Amino acid sequence: MAKKKREFKLWKEFKEFINKGDAFMLAVGVVIGGAFSAIVNSLVNILTSVATWPIPGGLAGLVTNLPYATDAQRGLGAGAYEEIGLGQKFAVGDLQKLAGELAKKLYGESYTDVQFVDAKTQITNNYTLYGQTYYYNQTAIINWGALINAVIAFIIIAITLFIIVKIINTARAKKAALEAKVAAKLEHEEAAAEEPKAE
DSSP, rough: OHHHHHHHHHHHHOOOOOOHHHHHHHHHHOOOOOOHHHHHHHHHHHHHHTTTTTTTEEEEEEOOEEOOSSSGSSSSTTTTGGGGGOSSSGGGGGGHHHHHHHHHHHHHHTTHHHHHHHHHHHHHHEEEEEEEEEEETTOOOEHHHHHHHHHHHHHHHHHHHHHHHHHHHHHHHHHHHHHHHHHHHHHHHHHHHHOOOOO
16 A cells, blocks of 8 residues: 555656656757757858868868777788778779779689679778778777867857857846836835825
């Protein structure tokens, strides 16, 4: 019986919590925040695309790859294919040529189209494209573009939230001033009504 009573009390407390405006407003805020992030990301992408117009590959190309510290970071096959150009990085325009070189190394001079595609797939699976350059996946990368993107997104969100909070605070201050004015007027009217009339 005591257990059922405790469960009922918990359920009642939970219903009160849900019915409070704060919990509902928090849920609304989360949903709006999710939708707002898509707008911010689009705006940031537009701004960064315009700002980094002259940079080959745009903001995505602003990366620094650190020199390899272990053989695993050297490139495809831990340096076994470095002589054909598959080291830590290569230009996007070299992909076809490198795929042909890798297919030749793996399958011999008379490789088939399927073997060429397989060699190309091996390369693209092991390298990630940043701007106009492919970098080996095991390479330590400092992604300056992602950092700049995050900073710009933060600034836009911070400014937007500041404006929203300022509008809300101004509206609250006006409401409080109006309520105080109405209360003062009512007080004045009540005081005037209580004054004895001159005979």
